Amino acid sequence: MQYYCRNLPLKYNGTVYAWWIDKDGKRNEFPSLENCDNLDDTVKFELNFIGDEDMLPVTRLHFSNPFKGSGKHEVSRLKCFGKVKTQPMPRSCDDLQRMGHTLNGIYSVRRAKRIETVFCQFDKRPDERQFQERIGYQNIKTKPIYFNVQKDKNFSKRDVPLPFEITIVNIGEAMDLPSGVFTAPVNGTYFFSFAGLAQFPMLTGPDPVPVQRELGANLYKNGERIAISQVNIGYLVYPDNRSPITLQSTVSLRAGDKIWIQLSIGISGGFLYDERHAEVDQGSHTHFNGWLLEEEI
Secondary structure, three states: OEEEEOOOEEOOEEEOOEEEEEOOOOEEEEEOHHHHHHOOOOOEEEEEOOOOOOOOOOEEEEEEEOOOOEHHHHHHHOOOOOOOOOOOOOOOOHHHOOOOOOOOEEEEEOOOOEEEEEEEEEOOOOOOOEEEEEEEOOOOOOOEEEEEEEEEOOOOOOEEOOOOEEEEEEOOOEEEEOOOOOOOOOOOEEEEEEEEEOOOOOOOOOOOOOOEEEEEEEEEEEEEEEEEEEEEEEOOOOOEEEEEEEEEEEEEEEEOOOEEEEEEEOOOOEOOOOOOOHHHHHOOEEEEEEEEEEEEE
C-alpha cells in the first residue's frame, strides 16, 4: 500500500492515528512516520503489513485526520512473502488455502484412510461455518486387483493350501495358482468367495455303520483360520452323493498379507469333486474369487 501525505502523520507525540484490523479484529499499527508532519511537500511512503498468516486477511484500514494536512492511500494487490508449512498432500480446505487456492469450489483432500471430496468456500475464514463442507469419499485404487481361478481335478489333501489349475482372470497377478495363495499387493478391504462340490465315498462292508461325515472349506489369513464352511452327513452315503459347499468373507488386509483356502476332512474321508468329464467340459465345480473393494491410502 502507498501513502501520500503532507503534514499528516500516522503517529504523532505517541498518539496513533492510523492502523489496520486483522481477521480476529485485532488492531495492528503501521510503521511510524512521525516526520510526515515536518515535510513541506507531499511525500510517498510504502506501508507494509508485517505479520504472519494467522493475521490475514486484512479486514479494515483506518486513517484519521486531526491535523490541517492532507493524506491519501492507495491499496494494490496483496503480496505475501515467506513460507507456510503444508502437508505433501492437502488434508483440508485450510491446507489448500495455504497452498494458494482462492477459488470457491470442489476439491479432493486426503483424509486418514481415503480421499474425500469437499467444497471449499475461501471467502470465509477457516473458523467460520461452511468454510469446508464434506461431500463424500472417493474409491481410489492405484491398480485393479481381482481374480477368478478354478480346479480341473479332485482334491483330498487336508491342512494344506488348495492349489488351482485354471485361470479365468488374474488382474494384478496377486493370486499364485500352484501354491493357491493370494498375496495382498496394497492395504485395503477385500472380498473373497469360494464354491466347491463335496463328495463322500460310499461306505462298504457287510454291515456298514452310519457315521458323521464332514468336509470343511476354511479361509486362512497368514496361517490363522478366519472363516469356515462345512458339509456334514450323518448317514450312509449313496454312490455319487455330492453336496455344494460355499464360503464368502470380507477381510481387511495389509500389503503382504496372505490368503488361501484349506480343507478339513472328518471321519471316513471326503474330497472336492472336480473331474473334467463330459458333463463339466465347459466349466469347473470349484471356484475361488477375490477382489479389492476399497484401497486404504
